[in-house]
Every structure is written in structure tokens, then in C-alpha cells.
Amino acid sequence: MKINFIQDIASPHNNVFIQALEEDQSIDLSLWYCVHNPEMYGWKEDLTNAIKPANMYKQKSIDFKFLWHCLKNTKEKYLVVGWQNINTKLLMLLFFITRRSYAVWFDLPNDERERNFVKRFFRNFFYFILKHSNAHVFGVGQMTLDYFKSRGFKEKHLTNLPIFVDVSKNPEDYRKNKADIFKKYNVTDDGFLLSAGSRLIYEKGFDILIDAIAELPDDIKSKVKCVIVGKGEEEENLKAQIEKNGLSDIVVMEPWMEFGEFTALIANSHAFVHPCRFDAFGATIFGHALGVTVLGNIGAGAAYDRVVNGENGYLFKNNNPEELSKLIEKIMKEKSKLKTLGDNARKTALKWSPENGVALLKEKIK
Structure with a gap:
């Protein structure tokens, strides 16, 4: 089976899934990107070509060579990740006109973002095209599937295909760095390390986390260290x-840290916090993969999908730092239970291995 995996930008989490696709002996994989290692994320590794040499197509002008390749190779399979540039939009329109079968992979669209009339018109137009195409829609998490159902997409054309993380490594391997990490952040023997990270924008809710820590009783607060990793427009605020x-x-x-450094930080935390007001899926999956208790905002897709209260973490209501503060206090007082919560978190992650995702994709696009 020849699969063309088409997206704008390579990313660490998608590369986990791509690696599993590449290792499947029944798949001949071609990668397509239109942006090579954007500086905004500070990644030092060449993610674009990390797994295999990738094909590049144009981002801001029509790429006739790319479109012709997709149109003429009718026996190949196509997975389009989002529709963020002119060529992926045109490709979907051409597939609609020619009645070609293909697949798309979306995270949760944000309809709250302000858009002018023209952008709203074309956005709705392409949803109409997609709904009436021979397309299978893979959605990142149940919240994304619910969104497409609300737009009238048939359930038989929808499948949950979440973001994947590498679950092959033992979390204990990362915990060898515990002493160095605790020393770096001055975490005492009776201290409590929280970690969080993503783009520093309002939707990610890091202000909620900071307010929650501020509301802790002084005797509890004095034991807490919290590390927030990321860059963005809200940094100074x-x-x-x-x-x-x-x-x-x-x-x-x-x-931004290198991914291995961020992974080690999470693995050695007592809890990972996913405070996002809105997140298509998000970093809950990293906490679970590393066997760490997650405190997740119900507005975050991965937390909504994966966190079971009292089993592998806890959920709190959106825009509610008071509730998050009480949960932090609760798990600090019940520190002995974190090992069980973390073990359950790891079990949750293992149910969603990249290899299982590959099998699901093959089944739906065969």
C-alpha cells in the first residue's frame, strides 16, 4: 500500500506516528511538507527528514507538479493533515470534482477565533466540499469527532485517530535524571514538582495554573515548584x-526545550498539568506515557478523552483555578497514591500505541 502523508510542517508527535508507518512492511510511505523546520519552535533536529527524505511542495503559490502527482497516481492512498495552505485546499477540491477517495486528519477546529466574512465563507465552503467528498475523516479525539458530527458528517465516515506518543521506552529510564532535575529547580526532599508546557497563548491556560498555585495555603505552597515550558505572546503577561x-x-x-529534555522533566514530576481552556488534543498524552498523574482542564481534548478522575489523574472545570488549586493540594496530601495513579496513566497510554494507530489507518483506507 502506497501512502502519501501530506502536511505543512513536521512535528515531533506526528513523527512518532510516521515512524510506525515507515516500519510497517506493508506500507510504502512518501512524506510531503511545505515548510522546513520553522524557527518559531526552536527545534534543532531536522524533523522534516528525520525518518526518511521528504518531498517539498510550495506553501504560498500553486504547485502544479505536486497537484499533478496526486491526480495522476490514482492507485496511491492520500492522507492530508489539515488544509492550511492553498495546495491542500486545491487538492481537496480536485479530489471532490474527480470523486477520488482519500483521507484527512484533523484536530479540533476553533470556531471561536475571529474571522471576516470572506474567511468564514471559504471555511464553510470547504467543509461542504469535504462532507460531500469520498473522504474518510480521522479526528484527533472524541471532541473532534463530535464537532464533525455537529456539522452533519456521517458517523461511518469518522474515526478517532489521536496524536500518538512513543510508548516503547520505559519511564524509569528518564527517572535516572531525577537528582539533576530536582537540584536545578531546588526541589526539596519533601517538595512537589509540577510541570506544564506548550505555546504561551491565552487558550493554553497557564494563567489558570499560576492563579491556582497562588491560592494554595502557604504551608503547601512553600513546597511546590512548577516549571512551565514554552514561548509565545503571553510570556510577559x-x-x-x-x-x-x-x-x-x-x-x-x-x-522551548529539546524534546528529550522536556520528556525527562515530565517523567520526574509528581504531576503534569494540562490547563488549556481550548486544546485540540494536547500534552496529557505525554504525562500518561511517562506514568505521571495528570491534572487536566476539561477543555483540553486529550484530558477530556483520557483522564479518569481518581484513576489516572483528575479533571477540573474550565477557567476554574480554585478547583485546580484544591486538586493540587489533594494530590500533595495523598502523595502515596501517586504511584498507583501513574501506573494507571501508563496503562492508558499503552492502549493507544502508534502501531495500533497504523492498523486502524490501514483498515479505514484500504
């Missing part, structure tokens, strides 16, 4: 919020 609440010795802001 978050730093000001930390300063205003007198949390400079408690909450640490770190820029």
Missing part, C-alpha cells in the same frame, strides 16, 4: 502575573 503573586521562587518559566 505570565511573568508579570508570577511577580504580582509573589511566586518568583515557585514558578519557573523555561523556553
Whole structure:
């Protein structure tokens, strides 16, 4: 089976799934990207060609060579990740006109974002085209599937295909770095390390996390260290919020880390916090894969899908730092239960291995 995997930009999490596709002996995989290693994320590794040499197509102008390749090779399979550029939009329109079968992979669309009339028109037009195409829609998580159902897509054309993480490594391998990480962030023997990370934008809810820590009783708060990893437009606001609440010795802001470094930080945390007001899926999956308890906002897709209260973490309501603060206090007081919660988190992650995702994709596009 020849599969063309088409997206804008390579990413660490999609590369986990792509690696599993490449290792499947029944698949001949071609990769297509239109942006090579964007500087905004600070990734040092060449993610574009990390698994195999990739094909590049144009981002801002029509790429006739790319479109012709897709049209003429009718026996090949096509998985289009989103529709973020002119060529993927045109490809979907051409597949609609020619009645070609193909697949798309979407995370949760954000309809709350402000768009002018023209953008809204074309957005709805392409949803109409997609709904009436011979397309199978893979959605990242149940929230995404619910969204497409609300737009009238038939359930038989929808499948949950989440973001995948590498679950082949033993979390204990990362915990060898515990002493160095605790020393770096001044975590005491009776201390409690929280970690979180993503783009620093309002939707990601890091202000909720900071407010939650600020509301902790002083005797609890003095034991907490929280590391927030990322860059973005809210960085200065978050730093000001930390300063205003007198949390400079408690909450640490770190820029983007290499993925292995971020993984080690999460693995050695007592809990991972996924505070997003809105997240198509998100970092809950990293906490679970590393056997770490997750405190997740119900507005975050992965938390909504995977966190079971009292089993592998806890959920809290959107925009509710008071509830998150109480959960932090709860797990600190019940520290002895974190091992069981973490073991259950790991079991949850193992149910969603990249290899299982490959089998699901093959079944739906055969």
C-alpha cells in the first residue's frame, strides 16, 4: 500500500506516528511538507527528514507538479493533515470534482477565533466540499469527532485517530535524571514538582495554573515548584502575573526545550498539568506515557478523552483555578497514591500505541 502523508510542517508527535508507518512492511510511505523546520519552535533536529527524505511542495503559490502527482497516481492512498495552505485546499477540491477517495486528519477546529466574512465563507465552503467528498475523516479525539458530527458528517465516515506518543521506552529510564532535575529547580526532599508546557497563548491556560498555585495555603505552597515550558505572546503577561503573586521562587518559566529534555522533566514530576481552556488534543498524552498523574482542564481534548478522575489523574472545570488549586493540594496530601495513579496513566497510554494507530489507518483506507 502506497501512502502519501501530506502536511505543512513536521512535528515531533506526528513523527512518532510516521515512524510506525515507515516500519510497517506493508506500507510504502512518501512524506510531503511545505515548510522546513520553522524557527518559531526552536527545534534543532531536522524533523522534516528525520525518518526518511521528504518531498517539498510550495506553501504560498500553486504547485502544479505536486497537484499533478496526486491526480495522476490514482492507485496511491492520500492522507492530508489539515488544509492550511492553498495546495491542500486545491487538492481537496480536485479530489471532490474527480470523486477520488482519500483521507484527512484533523484536530479540533476553533470556531471561536475571529474571522471576516470572506474567511468564514471559504471555511464553510470547504467543509461542504469535504462532507460531500469520498473522504474518510480521522479526528484527533472524541471532541473532534463530535464537532464533525455537529456539522452533519456521517458517523461511518469518522474515526478517532489521536496524536500518538512513543510508548516503547520505559519511564524509569528518564527517572535516572531525577537528582539533576530536582537540584536545578531546588526541589526539596519533601517538595512537589509540577510541570506544564506548550505555546504561551491565552487558550493554553497557564494563567489558570499560576492563579491556582497562588491560592494554595502557604504551608503547601512553600513546597511546590512548577516549571512551565514554552514561548509565545503571553510570556510577559505570565511573568508579570508570577511577580504580582509573589511566586518568583515557585514558578519557573523555561523556553522551548529539546524534546528529550522536556520528556525527562515530565517523567520526574509528581504531576503534569494540562490547563488549556481550548486544546485540540494536547500534552496529557505525554504525562500518561511517562506514568505521571495528570491534572487536566476539561477543555483540553486529550484530558477530556483520557483522564479518569481518581484513576489516572483528575479533571477540573474550565477557567476554574480554585478547583485546580484544591486538586493540587489533594494530590500533595495523598502523595502515596501517586504511584498507583501513574501506573494507571501508563496503562492508558499503552492502549493507544502508534502501531495500533497504523492498523486502524490501514483498515479505514484500504
